[in-house]
Amino acid sequence: MSYHHILVAVDLTKDSHRVLERAIAVSERNANAKISIMHTLEPLGFAYGGDIPMDLTSIQDQLDDHAKKRLAEIATPHVEPQDQHVVVGMPDTEIHRFANDHGVDLIVVGSHGRHGFALLLGSTSTGVLHGAPCDVLAVRVGRKGEQTDE
Template identity: 65%
Template sequence: MSQYKHVLIAVDLTEESHQVIEKGFAIAQRNNAKVSLVHALEPLGFAYGGDIPMDLTSIQEQLDQHARKKIAELGGPLNIPDNCQHVIVGVPDSEIHRIAKEQDADLIVVGSHGRHGLSLLLGSTSTGVLHGAKCDVLAVRIQKDKEK
């Protein structure tokens, strides 16, 4: 098994994020590795196609503040320092690749909802992270009722 030095855990800030964090944090502890959390917010302009003639800046800032609060709530109890809690705006898979490279992460941990069908085996973000990563990627299967 590889000796990981820096585990980057990508979370979507849903209730299921704890499952991804538990797996990633356990691997980091076994390897005495640094842990970072990352959440990627898609720009609102992407969600609305950029066709709406309105300023979405204040809404984007509110989403950013909410995400920072949520990621701090997840990272705080695990003593993950503030400078290792990243909220970034952009296309999630490419931004996760960028932060992994910048932070020299050697393992990215993401959640997978395990949807049916070959093309839906992983979620779109998980698939994008897997295919473009320059390091190992662990896809954690999300359990709706946290059954093991």
């Protein structure tokens, strides 16, 4: 199978570079397939269940700005600025939506090697895998003995 548009979904940890590197290698083997990269921020309202009686818009905007800067640090120079996306929502849902809307034929995500099938990929990677409209490549990150930023 040949890939034309690869979506790299990252969590902005140091392992994000490893996930992007794998996607770049796949792109090069597929006539330099287009690469898009995205990070999903969960809305603050989800995290706090609406229990905080204040407007969280400015905090959400600050988180968004920080995520865009961090994503650019990871993606540049490999991914064009217009193909770098920070979205707000549930990660697996937003990854699926992006893949459907943009003709993505491969999603590349990081996977923490844990024991048992349910823990194999982690909750986000598992969600992406189960509802993906295309192939999914899970790149093993955070190998035993290595520290991650999570």
